[in-house]
Amino acid sequence: MTTELTHDAKLTQMKSVSIIWLLPFIALLVGAWLVYYNWSTQGPLITISLASADGLEAGKTNIKSHSVNIGRVESISLNDQFDGVIITARIAKHAEHLLVEDSQFWVVSPKITLSGVSGLNTLLSGSYIEISQGASNKKQLIFKALPNEPLTPQGTPGLHITLNSKDQFAYSVGDAITYKGLNVGRFENVYFNLEERVVYYNAFINAPYHKLLTKNTKFWNISGLSLDFNAEGATVNIGSVETLITNGVSFGVPDGMEFGPQVSERHYFDIFPNKKTADALRYKQWVKYVILVNDTIRGLKAGAPVEYKGIIIGQVLSTDLVQDNGSNLMKQGYKVPVLIGLQPGKIGLPDNEEGALLMVEQNDILIKKGLKATLRTGNLLTGSLYIDLDHFKNSLNNEIQQYNNYSVIPTMSDEFTHLTKKAGEFLESINELDLASFEKNTNGLLQEFTQTIKQFQQVSNNFNTLLVSADQENIIKQLQETLVNISKVTKDFSADSPNYQELQNALNAMTSVMHELTPLLNQLKNRPNGLIFNSGFEDNIQPKKHTGESK
């Protein structure tokens, strides 16, 4: 038997914590550190209010800036009024500086518009929210998203301007602004001033084209296709393919005009109906005159050119002058006043008050020497008129008439108008003729003439009958004479007439001659040389005495 040694356990008390607890402690530290790190590095939580969360998804929709993810939508919920959505999104720490007061948010989704196609990449990746940094320094965490992508992202180099329009132009956001055919800007928004009754368009001109905008820059409408039939002919204007379908404006400095200083932000410009109207403002000075027209001014409208020896020196300003002399439009002999404006700059004079004064002095002298205005037809197709100033030496004016404080340029009728007027008077005189009595007299005359004709016809018929009978007697008589002659002739050649006998004798003689020639002809036929050589055959047959023997 063996005995096992047993040992009693010696219990001693631990003096410290077990090392094993180090692991969870370390894990805890790591976890805490991670939490802290995450907390310290996470960006701010922002709130964006939208009209709709179409295409957005919590936890998946990204917030991007320049196509770089800077955040993510964490939750989407309806707002308190239940007419929109509230999106809560976490922005990355490094993009926190983008969250300022005027930063803009919008949803990027596929869009097809007249100006182009955008957001096609979101077809696969899904819609996202784009942020455009503002210029403000004030931080903000609650935003309201834009309904659409802004046409001009913030910070885009260029110039904002305001365009005014008093006419009927239906420009909308996104319409193009062109310069010599290039798209250089767009309409950003439209505002109608009810009190002023003016539509204001805020527009943005991209750099570097914003430098073209000066104080003398004019804007004009180039929407669609414009057809202009005027005294100078027909004109077709098209801006670009885009403006052909939508609307648009173009701008430029009128030819001959200096550019002037550049404009500042939100400078006001007027929109003119067309380039021609805009160019007309090249010269600022106007010298106004009135012409009193005897004839109709149908076809003459404001803007029609005023020419001097073929050079446009002004235009018609108004055809509906309000008169203050109490004259009646319906009064006979009424002369229609037409207000025209002449521009000193167009004839080489200075485009200022001094030039205007020089023009007035010059025109006064010319009017006294016979300068007159004539309404002429510029376009036969449309009937549009223009005013032509020319000298008429035979009609001098001692003094210049005044009309509503405007000097009057005397008028002279157009030859074509004069001709039509004469034709009209001629037709009127024909109308005034007493056609009823003329018709009555003519009818009576025709009836008498008809009766006369009938009688004449009867007489001619009788005469014809007489002639026919006479002809017949004559014919019969001639026939008789002819028959007598024929009988004489036949008698001369009848069987018992000497002529017949002579004819018969002649024929008999001819027959006998032929009989005599027949042997010779037969001989020649059988023996052509018989005339020269003896044929060797002689007519030796002789009748012989009858001997009583029969053959």
Next chain:
Amino acid sequence: MKIKSPLLLFFVLLLSSCSSAPKQNTQYYLLHNHSKLSPNNNVINKAIKVEITIPAYLHQPNLVIKLSKHNLHFAKNHQWAEPLKHGFYKSLISDISKTGIYTPLTTDISTSIPSLNVAIEHFHITENSMVILNGQYWFDDDVASSLKRFNLQLPLEQDGYEHAVAQLRNLITQLSLKITSQQ
């Protein structure tokens, strides 16, 4: 030149030999000789017209001699001086008037005068040395009963055309006697 002259002389002599051939002159015969139409004063004369028709082969001047049954010879150098029809007509009316029965009228005075029509079929010399005259005659006022045929022949008693012509003339005389004897 020496060759040309003999040739020229030869051709001249040849032509002259041709021209020296004996010629045979044409003889012309008259059927009717000139004799007055002397009517027989003892006989009542009846005026008639005479119409003669001869066959086509006799409408030529040559005397005809028959050589065989169907062969005729026209004598080249023996011709009638006048158309045979005329000579036959003159001879016949001469002989008829001599009989004193009829007085042939040579001009057509009236169409009511009866007409003697003589249609000759043969009038020539035969191969038998005979002369023949045959045909028919009739009076147009009584054609049915007056139509008679005649066939007269005479022998040639001499040679030669002249005698033949004389015998042909005698045939016409026989015809006139026949015509007048049967009325």
